[in-house]
Amino acid sequence: MRLVPSLTFLLHDNSKTYLQLLALLPLVFFQFSVTTLLLPSYVVCNLITVWVVFNAVLLRLPKALTLALLLALLLETHGAAPRGLYLCAYGTLVVVLHLFRGLIAWNMLSAWLTVIVSSELWVLVLEHISLAMPPTALLAHSQQYLLRLGVTCLAGYVLLKYTHTLTRRIH
Amino acid sequence: MLRTSRIARLLLLAVLLLAPLLFFSSSMRPHHDRITGLLQELVYPLEYVLHASITLAKRVWYGYIDLRDTAAANARLRVRLAKLQTRLQLYEEKNAESRRLRALLGLSQRSPIETVAAEVVAQAGSFPFLAVRVNRGSRAKVNVGMAVIGAAGVVGRVLRVGQRHADVQLLTDSGFYIDILVQRTRLRGMLRGNLHNCVLQMPQSADLRIGDTIVTSGLVGNFPKGLPIGRVVRISYEANNVAQQITVEPWVDYRQLEEVSILLQRSSVTQRIVSSGSWLHEGVR
Numbered sequence: 001m002r003l004v005p006s007l008t009f010l011l012h013d014n015s016k017t018y019l020q021l022l023a024l025l026p027l028v029f030f031q032f033s034v035t036t037l038l039l040p041s042y043v044v045c046n047l048i049t050v051w052v053v054f055n056a057v058l059l060r061l062p063k064a065l066t067l068a069l070l071l072a073l074l075l076e077t078h079g080a081a082p083r084g085l086y087l088c089a090y091g092t093l094v095v096v097l098h099l100f101r102g103l104i105a106w107n108m109l110s111a112w113l114t115v116i117v118s119s120e121l122w123v124l125v126l127e128h129i130s131l132a133m134p135p136t137a138l139l140a141h142s143q144q145y146l147l148r149l150g151v152t153c154l155a156g157y158v159l160l161k162y163t164h165t166l167t168r169r170i171h
Numbered sequence: 172m173l174r175t176s177r178i179a180r181l182l183l184l185a186v187l188l189l190a191p192l193l194f195f196s197s198s199m200r201p202h203h204d205r206i207t208g209l210l211q212e213l214v215y216p217l218e219y220v221l222h223a224s225i226t227l228a229k230r231v232w233y234g235y236i237d238l239r240d241t242a243a244a245n246a247r248l249r250v251r252l253a254k255l256q257t258r259l260q261l262y263e264e265k266n267a268e269s270r271r272l273r274a275l276l277g278l279s280q281r282s283p284i285e286t287v288a289a290e291v292v293a294q295a296g297s298f299p300f301l302a303v304r305v306n307r308g309s310r311a312k313v314n315v316g317m318a319v320i321g322a323a324g325v326v327g328r329v330l331r332v333g334q335r336h337a338d339v340q341l342l343t344d345s346g347f348y349i350d351i352l353v354q355r356t357r358l359r360g361m362l363r364g365n366l367h368n369c370v371l372q373m374p375q376s377a378d379l380r381i382g383d384t385i386v387t388s389g390l391v392g393n394f395p396k397g398l399p400i401g402r403v404v405r406i407s408y409e410a411n412n413v414a415q416q417i418t419v420e421p422w423v424d425y426r427q428l429e430e431v432s433i434l435l436q437r438s439s440v441t442q443r444i445v446s447s448g449s450w451l452h453e454g455v456r
Contacts, residue, residue: 029217036294037225041426044297061180077211079300080330080340080347095184131299131345133365141366144298 045151056097068094116156222292285435318434323422324399350391354384371417
């Protein structure tokens with residue numbers, strides 16, 4: 001018996017757009033309220049990046065870009081991130097993934113995980129630049145950043161396993 | 172057709188890659204506008220329901236079920252209360268004395284600041300842009316920029332406000348700056364958030380020791396003078412032999428923050444100028 005309701009319909013190109021838009025609200029809620037309750041304060045699990053990667057790979061560009069930018073806006077309503085940081089990060093990410101998705105062997109698990117880690121790394125780099133802190137600060141927080149990359153990669157792996165029937169269709 | 176679409180995508184990519192340059196050269200401040208306000212209002216009910224359920228579960232558990240240590244804790248707290256009541260009487264006496272002396276010297280009286288208590292309902296944002304969301308907003312007269320304090324000291328500043336909630340930028344956020352005083356030596360400086368703690372740059376000649384308490388100067392921003400911020404935990408000398416970098420650990424532990432007070436005063440700079448300059452009062456009259 002499936003305990004978790006199916007989410008795969010949200011990653012179809014011909015799914016209802018309003019449902020895909022509405023799904024972003026629980027995602028953001030889950031990101032900021034549930035994961036923070038479940039995980040220790042020094043561990044960050046960025047589900048947003050994982051979802052943006054899935055959208056960019058599986059949906060058409062206009063839809064994926066709209067969803068990513070809306071997610072970025074939702075993300076910017078939380079926390080003290082500077083204006084436009086996530087809009088830039090996720091906007092660029094979606095376009096780059098869309099341009100190169102035809103060249104990647106999506107039937108390999110490692111390809112998905114590499115893309116998820118690289119995407120999170122891109123977001124981390126932009127975040128760190130916007131902090132305007134000395135380079136030594138990067139070393140001081142490197143463990144936390146590595147942990148974040150690892151946890152996000154794990155979240156991507158779980159979602160990938162969960163949606164394997166769907167992601168198989170693009171192979 | 173295919174070629175045009177590819178060119179359009181490449182152009183879009185170029186624009187998006189150039190956008191960070193524009194944004195990095197902009198003011199870099201978190202923003203609040205109608206769209207983000209609307210999005211916030213949409214997510215807030217979910218957060219509030221989760222917070223209310225957790226609070227209810229905690230209340231039931233600790234209030235009715237898990238009462239093993241209650242009697243011992245009660246006795247301990249009674250002793251502490253008696254000690255604190257004595258200390259409070261002493262402070263009240265000192266406060267009255269301070270008022271009398273200020274009046275005697277012709278200094279302005281500090282008016283009590285109106286506050287509103289708020290509960291932390293969610294973590295708004297994650298590392299490195301950590302903030303907290305509280306359950307008081309514009310309906311409780313909370314405004315952007317207001318100072319937020321906890322039982323142990325300064326928590327942060329209101330970053331954005333919804334109708335029934337507000338986001339608080341924490342003291343440790345890298346974009347947080349506050350004008351401070353070293354309590355022991357009365358040295359002034361500018362403290363900056365450094366993700367897990369705060370840092371302060373001072374000339375090498377400045378007299379600072381490990382354990383010194385840092386308080387607000389009350390000169391810039393909406394923080395009244397003398398609020399505790401943290402204590403000096405590390406002093407490192409920079410290679411240029413000119414400055415020293417002081418690491419300050421905040422008194423407030425953000426991981427255990429449950430209730431805060433928001434000081435309902437704004438633009439204290441103008442308020443201070445008007446209240447401290449008696450000549451200005453007379454001029455205004």
